Amino acid sequence: MIVHVAFPLPIIKTFSYAVPDNWKPFVKRFLSVRVPFKHKTLTGFIVDMEEGDGANLKEIIEIIDIFPLIHDRLVRLSEWASCYYITPIGLVLKYALPSSLQIEQYLTVRTNEGSVAILNNVPLKKAFHAFGKDTIFRYYSEGLIEFYDLFTGKTFAPFTSDHEPEEKPEHILYVGDIKNRLAYYTACISTHLESGKNVLMLLPDYHTTGRYFYQALSEQFQNRVLWYGASMKGKARMETYFRARSEGGLVILGNKSCPFLPIYNNALIIVERQEEDEYRNEKGFKFNAGLLAIQRAEIEHIPIVLGSAAPSVEYFKYVEDGAFNLIETGWLKNRTCFEITIGKNIISYEALPEELVNTIRAALEKKVHVAIYTPRKDYSSYIQCLECKKLFLCPLCDGIMSYQKHEDLLICNSCNKGYKYEERCPYCGSKLIHFSHIGTEYLEEKLRHIFTDVQIMKISGETPKQDIKTLKNVSNSAPTIIIGTQILSKLYNLQVNTLILLGWEELRRIGGFRAEEKMFQVLINLLDALNPEELYIVMERKKRVNPSYFLDFKTFYKEELKKRSTAEFPPYTRLFLIEVEKKSEEAGAMVVNKIKDMIEQEGLTGYMTGPLIKKKKKYRWSIILKGNAALFHKSLSLIYNLPGVRIEADPLYI
DNA sequence: AGCACGCCGACT
């Protein structure tokens, strides 16, 4: 017998191995196996079998799982994801399959058979050790023994068709503020839990939105609320795994690591703020967990709720197409916005613009909290020499450098490398350095100068969890100025009176075709979380955008969809970014031509840029491909395997 | 991805 094994490696290809006699009876698709690969042993996944002796092939070392730890619907989800994201199935399965070695630790043997009575209540690992793994496999396949887990005491067996798929499960786009969303989610969850079913709920992160929902839902459903996340330590994580797999009446909360979690009687999936970037996994298998959840609901025939105050524009198209039903309650409407227009770059003010200072002062006099949003966490992210006019760029990768004052470092925005700041231009040595595009550090410095006796807090995505917790107490304390980045939009517990946006309009420059959508989401989600009574937007006159365009979601998404449709951008087409990187220009040009030929043969058009000459003689090309992935999946798989080529499906910024 | 092989520059 020959098995085809997929590895969690960036190769779209499977490898064939022979199966020794002792393992033959147990071979099944989607079992993990240990095999020799190159000079090491590696864990892969059986994705196919065929007859034959495979005399010229290497043999598998052992089968790891006693039965496939994934059921048919999750297999379909994995296969869909592999296709959709042009990613090797092995990389997908690494995310979809729990580590068998972890599972074994919590399993015990159970038997009524006299012949193997000695094994009763023996931990599985011990049983493997004492009898040999293949012997235990044989006992299991002969029905002599079974296993139970330590958390539920229930039998650990392959997933059977447990759920009752709905005829026409509803897909709901719920547009509303956080209070209404929580009430809606709670009502949906309650119905399902009462009938003994389970609900899976995806959240963008663990520490802010995760904590908020965990606490709110625990008040309602007590110990029937579980969390499943990557940051969890072994035992707690496995408890959720086993309970979700065999108990009913639970709501399982998790972040991007849970769209593949096997769930018994899964009746509903909820995705909170599907538009958040945290749902994107950037390592190895680049997926969007929110999108996987939607596909999972489709495959499992269960309803799904996407809830947000600022959903991605594409879902409004799906509403128009009839694929989603829109529910709209309690949106943040009739919000007045005060604009503070300034004539010059904020950094050219001695302190801060007077009107801004007065606004903050007026709020503080009312004894209320003020939140100030700015898109960057550092001091400044655009540093230029005034003499030679050159921009400070990373010596390693040419990325734009930010200045981080508290450590006096220049930090590359692309590769994160830090360099000591020498206070002069690296090109001409001049000491006339100009900073612009200010961030939270700059604001904190200036505000501390002006408001010497006011409590000022600064938070960003890097703020330790402990500090974020203490923010909860801010609501009852003396008037505070809270300076923060986008993380402010997640602090549902914080009540502020005045919200000020500073540098928000700069998002337009960095966001590609999604720039305005991003601006919409940042603005609306800040309002959603902080629920301020007064909103101020500080903008430079020449960069001014009209805030009211973003404050009515119905007109906003209609306009936005119109633009996307004319320019042929998602959701009207899919995008793929093919990046080629080579040390020599000739080698790169060869690969690029090869790719162009393949694309042409498929009758497709790609938009190419390059070669961009990078530092250290690295040449880079990028090709943007537009179209329906199903049509050219085969060529993209071939392109994926070319050395020096990377493919990114649904790129964020182009 | 990771790792061995291989082809050019600075050294005892």
Add this chain to the structure above:
DNA sequence: GTCGGCGTGCTC
């Protein structure tokens, strides 16, 4: 003359 830098390509 070699040692080791990293670029290239293969893995059943």
